[in-house]
Amino acid sequence: MSAHQLTVLWDIDGTLLDVRGAGRRAFVAAVAQVWGGARDLRDVSFAGATDLGVLAQVLEPALLDDARTARFFEQLGLSLAEELAATPARACFAARETTAALAARGVAQGLLTGNEERCARLKLRSAGFDEAWFTFGAYGHEHGDRDQLARLAARRRPGRHVVVGDTPRDVQAARAIDAIAIAVCTGFAERRALVDACPDHLLDDLSGLLALL
Numbered sequence: 001m002s003a004h005q006l007t008v009l010w011d012i013d014g015t016l017l018d019v020r021g022a023g024r025r026a027f028v029a030a031v032a033q034v035w036g037g038a039r040d041l042r043d044v045s046f047a048g049a050t051d052l053g054v055l056a057q058v059l060e061p062a063l064l065d066d067a068r069t070a071r072f073f074e075q076l077g078l079s080l081a082e083e084l085a086a087t088p089a090r091a092c093f094a095a096r097e098t099t100a101a102l103a104a105r106g107v108a109q110g111l112l113t114g115n116e117e118r119c120a121r122l123k124l125r126s127a128g129f130d131e132a133w134f135t136f137g138a139y140g141h142e143h144g145d146r147d148q149l150a151r152l153a154a155r156r157r158p159g160r161h162v163v164v165g166d167t168p169r170d171v172q173a174a175r176a177i178d179a180i181a182i183a184v185c186t187g188f189a190e191r192r193a194l195v196d197a198c199p200d201h202l203l204d205d206l207s208g209l210l211a212l213l
């Protein structure tokens with residue numbers, strides 16, 4: 001592979017960093033702020049999901065109008081900032097070094113994430129990443145379906161793509177755009193589930209990524 005023609009598309013949670021539950025806590029708080037009531041989100045899985053996708057799982061379509069959805073994302077950013085001020089995100093092993101090295105080599109890097117854009121940036125800053133390393137992205141407020149986000153990212157920067165993620169859904173999103181799928185075991189999926197998803201490469205952590213590219 002020639003690194004110069006590649007664009008690396010990064011999942012965030014479980015791949016680049018761990019917010020230690022802050023994302024879920026902020027999400028629950030923002031839903032309560034905007035829609036009221038006590039909704040039980042305990043059984044909702046956020047792994048590999050998108051913010052819009054999770055909203056669609058827990059709220060009836062009639063409640064998901066544009067105005068309330070916009071208020072939700074505003075509130076989510078505020079709640080998340082509070083959470084991260086109290087408990088900063090932790091970078092996954094070798095994640096900062098790897099993304100910094102790729103940026104230094106001029107490899108294009110984007111975000112392919114279920115997070116809304118502002119929340120994505122908050123998490124990255126909290127874990128000590130330089131936002132400038134990621135020049136574009138497709139985000140969780142733009143579509144509820146991760147495969148569609150992958151297509152969006154590929155349209156925004158055409159060429160050859162590598163998708164790096166921690167769940168079978170990331171592997172599936174890579175397939176949606178004929179990208180090379182790299183799965184890492186630093187996140188939310190069991191190794192067995194990742195093996196079953198048949199990524200092109202399965203890594204224990206990101207320390208092996210540079211050599212691979």
Ligand SMILES: [Mg+2]
Pocket residue numbers: 011012013014015047048165166167187
């Ligand atoms: Mg993830």
